[in-house]
Amino acid sequence: LHFDAARKLGAVKLGYHVTVLPPGKRAFPYHFHYVNEELFLILSGTGSLRWPGGNIPLEPGDLIACPPGPGSAHQIVNTGAEDLRYLSLSTAEPNEIVEYPDSGKFGAYAGREAGKPFTDAAFHIFAPRSAAVDYWDGEE
Numbered sequence: 001l002h003f004d005a006a007r008k009l010g011a012v013k014l015g016y017h018v019t020v021l022p023p024g025k026r027a028f029p030y031h032f033h034y035v036n037e038e039l040f041l042i043l044s045g046t047g048s049l050r051w052p053g054g055n056i057p058l059e060p061g062d063l064i065a066c067p068p069g070p071g072s073a074h075q076i077v078n079t080g081a082e083d084l085r086y087l088s089l090s091t092a093e094p095n096e097i098v099e100y101p102d103s104g105k106f107g108a109y110a111g112r113e114a115g116k117p118f119t120d121a122a123f124h125i126f127a128p129r130s131a132a133v134d135y136w137d138g139e140e
Contacts, residue, residue, distance in 0.1 A: 012114050017088040021047070021078040032073040033066070034097040038090040040064040040076065045084035050075040058084070073101060094121075104129050 009016065021027050030050055040063070047058040051074050058064075058076070066072040078084035092114040098107045106129055111122030118124050 011092070013092055015088070015090045015092045015114065017090075018043075019086055019088060021045075021076070021084040021086075023078050023081055023083070025078050027076045029100050030073060030075040030102050031098050031100045032070050033068050034099070035068055035093045036091045036096055037068055038066040038074075038088060040066070041087045041089075043085040043087060045078060045082050046080035047076055047078045047084045050077065070099070070101075073099075099129075 019027055042058050042060050042062040042064075044060050048055045049058055049064055052071060057079075064074070066074050076084070076086065092112075094112045094114075095110045096108070096112070096118075100106065105126055107118070107124070107126045109118045109121035109124040112118055112120065112124075
C-alpha cells in the first residue's frame with residue numbers, strides 16, 4: 001500500500017508518501033537516483049536496508065538519507081512479522097535517471113508532474129544498459 005500525501009497537501013517540489021509493506025516484501029528494486037534525493041523515516045515494524053555497505057536492521061524512529069549517486073543505492077525489505085510502515089520524503093524533479101544495479105537496467109523520465117507516476121511523464125523508458133548505441137547510430 002502506497003499513499004501519496006504530496007498531492008493532497010499541495011506539494012510542488014517535494015514528494016511525501018506513506019508506504020505499508022507486508023512481511024517478506026520489498027518496497028522497490030535495489031536502485032539509486034542521479035537527480036532526486038530521498039529520505040525515509042521508519043514509523044512502525046522492522047525491516048532491513050540494503051545499501052552498498054551491506055544490510056542494516058531498521059526499526060521505528062530510524063532515519064535514512066539517500067542523496068543522488070551510486071553510493072546511496074538502496075532497497076527496503078520487511079524482515080519482520082508485521083507490516084513495516086515508513087514515510088518517504090523526496091525531491092520531485094521533473095527529469096530523472098534511475099539505475100538498477102542488480103538487473104543492469106536504467107529508467108529515465110522527463111516532464112513528470114509532481115505527485116504523478118513516472119509513467120505519466122511526457123517521456124519515460126526502462127531499458128537495459130546493454131542496449132546503448134553510439135550517439136550517431138541511425139543518423140545521417
